[in-house]
Amino acid sequence: MAGQEISKDESLSLKGYRHACHVMIYADTEAKLFGKIPIKHIVLMQMRFDGFLGFPGGIVNPREESLEAGLCRELWEEIGMALKVGPEDHCSSCLALSPPDLVTHFYTKKLREEEVREVERAAVSSAADHGLEVMGMIRVPLYCLKKGEGFPSFLSNSFIDSARSQLLAALRVLGLLSQEELEAAVATAKM
Numbered sequence: 001m002a003g004q005e006i007s008k009d010e011s012l013s014l015k016g017y018r019h020a021c022h023v024m025i026y027a028d029t030e031a032k033l034f035g036k037i038p039i040k041h042i043v044l045m046q047m048r049f050d051g052f053l054g055f056p057g058g059i060v061n062p063r064e065e066s067l068e069a070g071l072c073r074e075l076w077e078e079i080g081m082a083l084k085v086g087p088e089d090h091c092s093s094c095l096a097l098s099p100p101d102l103v104t105h106f107y108t109k110k111l112r113e114e115e116v117r118e119v120e121r122a123a124v125s126s127a128a129d130h131g132l133e134v135m136g137m138i139r140v141p142l143y144c145l146k147k148g149e150g151f152p153s154f155l156s157n158s159f160i161d162s163a164r165s166q167l168l169a170a171l172r173v174l175g176l177l178s179q180e181e182l183e184a185a186v187a188t189a190k191m
């Protein structure tokens with residue numbers, strides 16, 4: 001389930017709301033699982049402190065910093081790297097499902113495969129939040145094996161707020177999975 005979509009500008013004019021920004025970092029890859037199943041894309045998420053899957057990012061304060069500057073600060077804490085995410089990487093803004101006074105802004109950032117590996121290394125070796133707010137970065141399995149192992153099983157996990165919807169929408173909009181692949185995975189997943 002996703003919260004109600006709202007424009008970024010309109011959301012910033014709301015009184016009494018807090019704002020959170022999260023980003024989906026991804027890359028193309030030639031890697032093959034078991035030497036034969038093309039992985040095609042690397043998509044990063046994280047296991048959060050609360051046991052839910054989500055994207056890196058967090059609470060920002062638009063009165064003191066731009067949304068993107070706040071997101072970069074959160075990324076510094078959670079992945080240990082000063083990754084630049086700009087207004088051009090913005091995808092959607094939504095009123096959160098809960099709490100009711102939160103707007104969540106979602107971004108996507110394409111990197112090269114080597115850069116994603118660098119993010120993964122920094123997340124373990126340098127990030128202040130590693131083992132605390134963030135239990136680890138993970139890659140999303142985007143393939144589907146015979147009995148639904150892979151993406152359908154992954155979707156059966158518990159996600160924070162609208163992170164599952166954000167993931168599905170981003171994969172569709174960025175063309176990382178086809179509409180048919182997404183529908184089949186959602187139909188197979190235990191959600």
Ligand code: APR
Nearest residue numbers: 020022054055057058059096098099104160161162163166
């Ligand atoms: N999509 C939509 N909403 C999300 C997403 C997402 N992908 N990820 C998180 N949220 C919502 C959740 O409701 C979450 O509690 O945004 C809120 C803030 O995001 P966090 O990443 O958890 O914020 P962060 O600043 O990194 O951490 C602060 O410390 O005080 C605790 O519980 C508090 O979760 C908060 C954390």
Ligand code: MG
Nearest residue numbers: 057058074133
């Ligand atoms: Mg944080």
Ligand code: MG
Nearest residue numbers: 056057058078
């Ligand atoms: Mg966070």
